[in-house]
Amino acid sequence: MSDTVPVIDTNVQPHFRYNAEIRRYLPDAHKLRSIPDVEQQWYQAPGGDYRQDLYGENYPGSDPETVSRDLFDDTNVDYAILNPLTRGNIADYLLNSRICAAVNDWLLDRWLEPDTSNRFRGTIRVNPEDPKGAVEEIEHLAAHPKLVQVGVPMQSREPYGKPMFEPIWEAAAAHRLPVAVHINGGNGVDHPPTFAGHAHTYPGYAAFMPLNYFVHLATLIVEGVFGRHPSLKFVFADGGYDILTPLMWRLDTFWLSMRDQTPWVDRYPSEYLPGHVRFCSSAFDGPVDAGTMQRWMDFSGKSDLLMYGSSYPHWSASSPDVMASDLAGLDATQRDKVLWRNASELYGLAMKESAL
Amino acid sequence: MTTIERVESSTGQEDEIAVTIVDTDVHPLPVSADVLKSYAPAGWVNKIWPTGNAVAPVPHFYDTPDSYKTMSLRLDAAPPGGGVAGSDPDFAAKQLLLDAGVSIATLEPMCDAQLPQAEHVLKSTYNDWLADVWLDKYNWHGRWRGSISVSAQTPEQAAREVERWAGHPYMAQVLMTPQTRGIPFGHPHFDPLYEAASRNGFPVATHLMGQTPFELIPLYPVGNPAHWHDFFASWPLLYVSHLMSLVFDGAFDRHPDLRVVFVEGGFTWAMPAMSRMDRIWEARRADLPHVRRRPSDYVREHVRFTTQPLEDTDTVLFREYLEMMDLGDNLMFSTDYPHWSYDSPAYAINRFPADQRERIMRGNATALYGLPATVKALPGER
Numbered sequence: 001m002s003d004t005v006p007v008i009d010t011n012v013q014p015h016f017r018y019n020a021e022i023r024r025y026l027p028d029a030h031k032l033r034s035i036p037d038v039e040q041q042w043y044q045a046p047g048g049d050y051r052q053d054l055y056g057e058n059y060p061g062s063d064p065e066t067v068s069r070d071l072f073d074d075t076n077v078d079y080a081i082l083n084p085l086t087r088g089n090i091a092d093y094l095l096n097s098r099i100c101a102a103v104n105d106w107l108l109d110r111w112l113e114p115d116t117s118n119r120f121r122g123t124i125r126v127n128p129e130d131p132k133g134a135v136e137e138i139e140h141l142a143a144h145p146k147l148v149q150v151g152v153p154m155q156s157r158e159p160y161g162k163p164m165f166e167p168i169w170e171a172a173a174a175h176r177l178p179v180a181v182h183i184n185g186g187n188g189v190d191h192p193p194t195f196a197g198h199a200h201t202y203p204g205y206a207a208f209m210p211l212n213y214f215v216h217l218a219t220l221i222v223e224g225v226f227g228r229h230p231s232l233k234f235v236f237a238d239g240g241y242d243i244l245t246p247l248m249w250r251l252d253t254f255w256l257s258m259r260d261q262t263p264w265v266d267r268y269p270s271e272y273l274p275g276h277v278r279f280c281s282s283a284f285d286g287p288v289d290a291g292t293m294q295r296w297m298d299f300s301g302k303s304d305l306l307m308y309g310s311s312y313p314h315w316s317a318s319s320p321d322v323m324a325s326d327l328a329g330l331d332a333t334q335r336d337k338v339l340w341r342n343a344s345e346l347y348g349l350a351m352k353e354s355a356l
Numbered sequence: 357m358t359t360i361e362r363v364e365s366s367t368g369q370e371d372e373i374a375v376t377i378v379d380t381d382v383h384p385l386p387v388s389a390d391v392l393k394s395y396a397p398a399g400w401v402n403k404i405w406p407t408g409n410a411v412a413p414v415p416h417f418y419d420t421p422d423s424y425k426t427m428s429l430r431l432d433a434a435p436p437g438g439g440v441a442g443s444d445p446d447f448a449a450k451q452l453l454l455d456a457g458v459s460i461a462t463l464e465p466m467c468d469a470q471l472p473q474a475e476h477v478l479k480s481t482y483n484d485w486l487a488d489v490w491l492d493k494y495n496w497h498g499r500w501r502g503s504i505s506v507s508a509q510t511p512e513q514a515a516r517e518v519e520r521w522a523g524h525p526y527m528a529q530v531l532m533t534p535q536t537r538g539i540p541f542g543h544p545h546f547d548p549l550y551e552a553a554s555r556n557g558f559p560v561a562t563h564l565m566g567q568t569p570f571e572l573i574p575l576y577p578v579g580n581p582a583h584w585h586d587f588f589a590s591w592p593l594l595y596v597s598h599l600m601s602l603v604f605d606g607a608f609d610r611h612p613d614l615r616v617v618f619v620e621g622g623f624t625w626a627m628p629a630m631s632r633m634d635r636i637w638e639a640r641r642a643d644l645p646h647v648r649r650r651p652s653d654y655v656r657e658h659v660r661f662t663t664q665p666l667e668d669t670d671t672v673l674f675r676e677y678l679e680m681m682d683l684g685d686n687l688m689f690s691t692d693y694p695h696w697s698y699d700s701p702a703y704a705i706n707r708f709p710a711d712q713r714e715r716i717m718r719g720n721a722t723a724l725y726g727l728p729a730t731v732k733a734l735p736g737e738r
Contacts, residue, residue: 045640046642046643154578155577155578156578156579157578157579158578158579159576159578159579159580159581159586160578161581161586162579162582190577191575191576191577191578191579192538192575192577193577194540194577194597194600194601195574195575195576195577195593195594195596195597196534196536196538196539196540196541196574196594196597196598196601197536197538197539197540197597198538198540199540199600199601199604200540200542200543200601200604200605201604201605201643201644202640202643203604203636203637203640203643203644204600204601204604204605206636206640207600207604207632207633207636208593208596208597208600209577211593211596212576212577212578212593214589214590214593215576215577215578215579215581215586215590215593216578218581218585218586218589218590219581219582219586221586222581222582222583222585222586223582223586242628242631242632243596243625243628243629245624245677246592246622246624246625246627246628246667247589247590247592247593247625248589249624249667249668249669250588250589250592250622250665250667251585251586251589252667252668252669253665253667253668253669254584254585254588254589254665255585256668257420257421257585257696257697258420258421258583258584258585259585260421261583261584261585262583262585269585283635283639284632284635284636285628285631285632286631287627287631288631288634288635288652292680295676295680296680299673299677316639
């Protein structure tokens with residue numbers, strides 16, 4: 001498809017060719033530190049986290065030419081936003097900041113600067129447990145024209161609305177960079193992934209983990225972060241927009257009763273969504289019955305919040321053809337917003353006239 | 357105290373009225389800690405109530421509006437004769453049954469303690485108190501139904517506690533905290549309890565225990581919010597976590613007669629939760645050989661949700677959502693009387709789609725709990 005509809009893929013994970021490759025980009029003082037591998041995590045998918053056909057001599061998603069062919073040629077993606085993993089919330093937060101910087105330097109060195117097609121865009125990975133270092137990394141890289149967002153892990157020991165993180169969001173907003181929150185690989189000092197403790201199966205983990213975004217979102221609203229930073233935008237890259245409507249209704253309901261405790265929230269929490277929140281699509285969101293999709297998207301105005309993201313090279317990767325087809329159940333206006341229009345506005349990516 | 361006199365009709369028979377509204381979440385309180393202590397084993401009194409006078413020994417960490425004054429209770433539910441809201445069964449009967457029109461109400465006392473033995477003893481004590489006061493002395497009309505509170509930390513003792521109350525005419529369900537110290541509901545840890553509940557036909561209800569030490573509040577995976585509204589808006593994700601565990605960890609396969617009631621944790625999230633589970637299950641069936649049916653099928657058969665607090669969004673939009681969700685067989689009306697966020701029957705019924713109302717207000721609960729079609733009328737009630 002996509003002969004007529006442009007596509008921006010907002011969620012692509014590039015990888016190092018092999019785990020040790022990151023060490024080339026680490027300062028000498030950190031080259032010999034213990035760092036978890038990409039698939040070294042508690043909740044790896046049986047058989048591997050990535051598409052089976054992409055495992056080879058090097059990691060899936062590690063060769064720019066192969067990724068270009070898979071995305072730009074085979075599925076007619078126009079732009080791809082690269083959001084690399086780091087290695088989890090490392091207890092040594094200064095080491096973790098160096099890992100983030102190494103990932104950023106590698107992304108520029110291997111993906112963004114050699115790319116003459118001008119179709120890859122990148123993410124500045126920062127470590128929220130080191131707010132000062134995170135702000136410095138944003139200031140260091142924000143001017144680069146191909147770095148279009150800041151990236152942080154979904155995993156955190158405090159929700160992102162808490163005050164210690166605000167300098168990071170302030171720096172991102174000052175540079176008009178959205179902040180993408182994405183489940184991070186690796187193996188860090190994280191809490192159990194569900195509200196009831198550890199999941200006992202991989203599907204139990206995979207079904208629940210994306211939903212944790214809501215705690216970040218609720219605290220960003222209730223602590224007043226969005227109110228104080230009108231240009232700040234958050235992208236929840238693992239989906240979870242399916243549960244947005246019920247939980248935002250609930251937040252609206254309780255805000256009405258409790259608002260004297262947080263008087264800086266001067267409107268219904270749901271009113272912050274259009275100006276501040278976006279989601280990448282995921283294979284697990286939305287109704288099983290496509291016939292209800294259009295209506296489902298209308299609740300909470302989700303058509304304006306959702307952006308297509310393939311999750312390539314993850315095992316659950318989905319092509320834009322599926323999102324555009326009747327299987328997804330979107331109407332033409334919703335489809336255009338999801339496949340490119342929302343992302344084009346968020347990242348300032350001008351689409352070619354011929355493509356429109 | 358308010359007194360609701362027994363009604364005798366001219367025929368000598370008490371008047372019967374049809375059951376039209378079942379309230380599946382009502383909170384009774386002892387009139388004082390001393391009353392509760394009188395039901396506790398003597399050796400435990402000073403351990404469970406070390407300071408002597410608190411009915412609930414710890415404050416709310418996430419406080420509701422003006423909670424220093426209100427204790428999260430409806431101010432107008434305070435009995436005229438004194439005491440806190442929910443401590444006078446006959447005043448509650450007047451306000452909830454007679455005035456609000458509830459036919460039968462399920463009582464769910466709130467209590468928890470940190471250590472396993474203390475949790476068990478405290479809950480067992482509450483059961484003796486509830487059975488004696490609410491289900492016997494003040495239940496000539498038979499319209500109070502009770503919950504068997506059990507310890508989540510000691511499932512073998514919980515199973516024995518269930519057996520202790522089996523056959524009681526007014527105990528309707530088992531009540532367990534969802535704040536299970538990091539053990540999801542589908543874990544085999546709970547199997548003895550689920551076996552006992554299933555064997556005796558008791559659904560297992562779960563209700564947040566707000567008045568617990570902070571360590572017993574679930575650890576949110578990305579950290580806990582600071583305020584009641586962001587904390588409690590996120591709370592349904594605890595129930596989503598338990599529900600996914602029940603399905604994916606095979607609890608409904610191990611216990612085909614198990615019924616689980618999620619109380620006061622919302623229910624509109626069930627639609628996306630069911631879709632997510634179905635999609636993952638379809639994609640990863642090889643990882644779940646023990647899950648034999650579509651996840652949403654288990655939910656429809658085994659799970660019920662109580663309705664309060666209804667989300668206060670546009671009424672027409674809300675009804676549309678409920679029609680789309682199509683869970684009319686799984687929802688049970690509740691008020692949360694006498695708590696501050698009470699939903700009245702009149703407010704609630706208008707927010708349900710017309711063809712789901714009867715099931716939600718009455719039918720699903722009478723089927724689940726085996727409730728009668730008629731109950732004795734209170735004085736002045738027709």
